[in-house]
Amino acid sequence: MVVDKSKALEKSKGFANEFREFIMRGNVMDLAVGVIIGGAFQSIINSLVNDIIMPVISVLTGGIDFSNWFVSLDGSKYSNLAAAQEAGAATLNYGVFITAVINFLLMALVIFCIVKSLNKVSEKVKKEQEEEAPATKICPHCKSEINIEATKCPCCTSDL
Incomplete structure (x- = not known):
């Protein structure tokens, strides 16, 4: 059985390109940054709970x-x-x-x-x-005040 090496090479380049495009998408990068920041944030929350809140609860519950x-x-x-x-x-x-x-x-x-x-x-x-x-905005032709979304001046009927 003869394997066409050029087709196999094309497939691997296509897969690699597809993977690179997937990784470079904004959503994936945002997710990666979110996971990293979440890991750092987790240590802050753990410290808050374990070092500040839990000792207060321990005092309130009689040290259980x-x-x-x-x-x-x-x-x-x-x-x-x-x-x-x-x-x-x-x-x-x-x-x-x-x-x-x-x-x-x-x-x-x-x-x-x-x-x-x-x-x-x-x-x-x-x-x-x-x-x-x-x-509102000012009409550049007649200088009257008109709605910001207007495309035609109601006073002088000029196109804006």
């Missing part, structure tokens, strides 16, 4: 540590999760799950508040820009 809430599946009693894991016992770590859910809800709340405030600022800027846009 959910991470040591577990059920040992071998029936033995252990003082904490680390001791159970050190003994090699299978454990159902529902406290770790509760902590993860609380962290998720706190992160979602923080992100919601940030996005809400950014949207409010964006809305305010947009309103200011809309208010600054003129609603």
Whole structure:
């Protein structure tokens, strides 16, 4: 069986060109930048939740540590999760799950508040820009004030 090398080469160049066009699209680049910034933003949100909000919640709940809430599946009693894991016992770590859910809800709340405030600022800027846009213009021929969207002057009927 003879393989036409020129067709195979054309296909590979076509695939490479297609891939390059795909990568260079604005949407893909925007997505890449968003993922990178999201990763950096995640560390800020994690620090806010773990270093500021969770200690306050810990004080309010009397220092409850959910991470040591577990059920040992071998029936033995252990003082904490680390001791159970050190003994090699299978454990159902529902406290770790509760902590993860609380962290998720706190992160979602923080992100919601940030996005809400950014949207409010964006809305305010947009309103200011809309208010600054003129609603009328001056006819260059008769100098009368006319609607900004007019294409013909109602006073002198000249084309604008």
